[in-house]
Amino acid sequence: MRLPVSQDLWRITGADLIVRTAYQVGKTPLMPLFAASIGAGELLIGAIVSVSTMTGLILKPLFGLLSDRWGRKLWLLIGLTLFSTIPFFYGLVETPQQLLMIRVVHGLATAVFGPVSLAAWLLTWLDPATVFTIIGFTSCLAFLPVLMLKPSRNPFDSRQNRERKLPTLRDQVQKAFFSAVSNRALWLAGPLEMLVYLSTYSIRAFLPLYALYVAGFNLIMVGLFFSIQEGAHLLTRPLGGRLGDRVGYLRGIAVGFLLIAPALALLPLASSGGHLLLIAIALGCGQGLIFPSTVALVSDGIPPQHLGTGMGFLGTMRNAGKVLGPLLTGLLLGWLDYDAVFKLSAAAMVIVALAIYTNQARNSLSALVDSRQP
Numbered sequence: 065m066r067l068p069v070s071q072d073l074w075r076i077t078g079a080d081l082i083v084r085t086a087y088q089v090g091k092t093p094l095m096p097l098f099a100a101s102i103g104a105g106e107l108l109i110g111a112i113v114s115v116s117t118m119t120g121l122i123l124k125p126l127f128g129l130l131s132d133r134w135g136r137k138l139w140l141l142i143g144l145t146l147f148s149t150i151p152f153f154y155g156l157v158e159t160p161q162q163l164l165m166i167r168v169v170h171g172l173a174t175a176v177f178g179p180v181s182l183a184a185w186l187l188t189w190l191d192p193a194t195v196f197t198i199i200g201f202t203s204c205l206a207f208l209p210v211l212m213l214k215p216s217r218n219p220f221d222s223r224q225n226r227e228r229k230l231p232t233l234r235d236q237v238q239k240a241f242f243s244a245v246s247n248r249a250l251w252l253a254g255p256l257e258m259l260v261y262l263s264t265y266s267i268r269a270f271l272p273l274y275a276l277y278v279a280g281f282n283l284i285m286v287g288l289f290f291s292i293q294e295g296a297h298l299l300t301r302p303l304g305g306r307l308g309d310r311v312g313y314l315r316g317i318a319v320g321f322l323l324i325a326p327a328l329a330l331l332p333l334a335s336s337g338g339h340l341l342l343i344a345i346a347l348g349c350g351q352g353l354i355f356p357s358t359v360a361l362v363s364d365g366i367p368p369q370h371l372g373t374g375m376g377f378l379g380t381m382r383n384a385g386k387v388l389g390p391l392l393t394g395l396l397l398g399w400l401d402y403d404a405v406f407k408l409s410a411a412a413m414v415i416v417a418l419a420i421y422t423n424q425a426r427n428s429l430s431a432l433v434d435s436r437q438p
Contacts, residue, residue: 110394151200184287254381261385300352320353
């Protein structure tokens with residue numbers, strides 16, 4: 065029996081698609097090239113690309129908790145307001161420091177298929193400030209599906225809890241915080257996601273500069289790289305979820321790491337557009353295998369009434385990787401070349417994957433020994 069798909073699901077999905085697409089147009093490859101054009105050095109470029117995620121790093125658990133308490137629609141509208149208004153301020157930017165301040169406010173989203181190649185195309189005949197103005201107007205379209213949503217229901221107002229009094233905010237904070245931080249899966253999945261974002265956001269920050277000024281690729285090819293990567297990520301996620309269900313979430317994550325590692329190591333060796341796009345596919349498929357399992361690991365251990373808070377904490381760890389990746393790469397590029405930095409990231413991926421497999425093999429052997437004991 066197939067369950068009917070909620071109209072609200074389509075509305076949220078539509079709004080999410082509009083906002084994330086518009087946001088990604090302004091992120092890669094536009095942002096690092098914009099920062100370089102106004103005089104930012106490598107370390108400052110890393111900071112500009114990553115600093116927008118600082119907002120989410122700090123506030124995601126808080127907004128997750130507030131949405132648990134008062135419903136989702138209010139916070140959707142607040143987020144849409146930020147997404148729609150901030151892009152208009154980029155036209156006023158004249159220094160890297162001003163760009164850094166705007167990036168602190170702007171951005172709590174991740175990439176989806178398609179928009180980065182659009183950004184590369186727009187940059188061939190428009191200046192960055194005009195592109196950001198287009199992004200602002202496009203983001204405003206997301207208000208239409210969100211305003212059509214049904215009034216959000218209090219998540220605590222379930223059939224079982226209808227007669228109970230809504231807990232105080234203090235009690236809810238304490239319970240939600242304990243529920244999240246006591247979830248061992250969160251402290252396993254969070255750092256694993258963090259490591260993935262350390263690598264992939266370093267690529268987002270510096271591949272446009274590397275491809276254009278070191279490897280000799282054109283701007284359209286850079287845009288295609290990120291579009292193909294996110295397309296592969298999108299298409300692989302259902303397979304990643306199924307793989308995690310069948311073989312175990314940690315084993316599924318390890319397979320994803322082993323796909324990303326060689327792609328990172330081979331990136332500096334790409335000599336043609338075809339090679340570059342094959343690497344993009346491998347990176348995207350690796351992400352698609354990893355992220356469904358990390359989310360499933362966390363969500364399995366958190367009560368539904370605190371799920372927003374738990375996902376907020378996972379988002380905090382995820383954003384930590386997004387922040388640290390470009391900053392660390394910008395720092396390393398002060399005394400290492402791109403080849404060495406990418407290979408270091410690949411080595412870290414292999415080490416983590418082997419550690420997961422070793423731990424899983426040890427646990428399986430221990431369980432087998434225990435089952436044979438009288």
